[in-house]
Amino acid sequence: MIDLFENENTGGREILGMEAFVLKGFALPIANELLAKIAFIQTLSPFRHMTTPGGHTMSVGLTNCGQLGWTSDRRGYKYSALDPATGNPWPVMPNEFLELAKSAASEAGFVNFVPDACLINKYIPGTKLSLHQDKDEQDLRAPIVSVSLGIPAVFQFGGFERGASTIKVPLFHGDVVVWGGVDRLRFHGILPLKPNSHSILGEQRINLTFRKASPFNSNNFNAF
Ligand code: MD6
Ligand code: FE
Numbered sequence: 001m002i003d004l005f006e007n008e009n010t011g012g013r014e015i016l017g018m019e020a021f022v023l024k025g026f027a028l029p030i031a032n033e034l035l036a037k038i039a040f041i042q043t044l045s046p047f048r049h050m051t052t053p054g055g056h057t058m059s060v061g062l063t064n065c066g067q068l069g070w071t072s073d074r075r076g077y078k079y080s081a082l083d084p085a086t087g088n089p090w091p092v093m094p095n096e097f098l099e100l101a102k103s104a105a106s107e108a109g110f111v112n113f114v115p116d117a118c119l120i121n122k123y124i125p126g127t128k129l130s131l132h133q134d135k136d137e138q139d140l141r142a143p144i145v146s147v148s149l150g151i152p153a154v155f156q157f158g159g160f161e162r163g164a165s166t167i168k169v170p171l172f173h174g175d176v177v178v179w180g181g182v183d184r185l186r187f188h189g190i191l192p193l194k195p196n197s198h199s200i201l202g203e204q205r206i207n208l209t210f211r212k213a214s215p216f217n218s219n220n221f222n223a224f
Pocket of ligand 1: 177207
């Protein structure tokens with residue numbers, strides 16, 4: 001099926017919580033640049049399906065860029081400076097990525113966000129991401145900035161326990177979710193993607209998730 005309206009609406013914001021927002025279409029002006037950088041990154045660190053500690057193969061394909069990359073295997077989840085598939089450092093985070101993440105964070109009220117990790121997830125129709133909390137980062141005061149590209153997905157946004165009720169939020173090409181503060185540890189996930197096709201990406205959704213994975217360090221402040 002082809003979407004005539006790939007971006008439901010642009011320019012507004014949707015409030016998901018006290019400190020959680022969808023910035024509609026925020027990344028649209030630079031979406032093509034982001035896609036070009038992703039195409040380059042995957043030549044250095046290809047998308048792969050990681051194994052969860054429970055022994056399942058993730059349906060999401062993933063890679064990373066930045067100083068630290070999120071990885072999973074039978075031993076658990078962790079951030080690592082090296083790509084376990086290549087033994088090399090993860091590709092450098094492009095400046096466009098960094099600037100987008102900083103400006104989206106400040107738009108949502110989080111000043112001084114400097115991500116050191118960008119997880120890049122690839123979905124095809126049928127792919128899902130089960131409800132989870134993002135808690136592998138050491139400085140939970142930093143927000144998370146999540147950029148949706150390609151075909152739409154339904155984001156589930158819940159409470160602080162897995163069983164709590166969730167709201168369902170459609171995310172379109174160019175939408176950016178920013179969340180932190182009191183909402184930082186909410187459970188969330190992506191429902192199985194419906195068959196669809198995007199004019200540029202085809203039958204794919206790519207999600208960029210920016211985090212600050214390293215511990216709090218006062219040297220990170222450069223206000224003076
Ligand atoms: C995704 N996102 O949108 C998966 N986590 O593909 C996440 O897991 C996520 O969008 C934390 C904050 C925002 C997110
Ligand atoms: Fe997450």
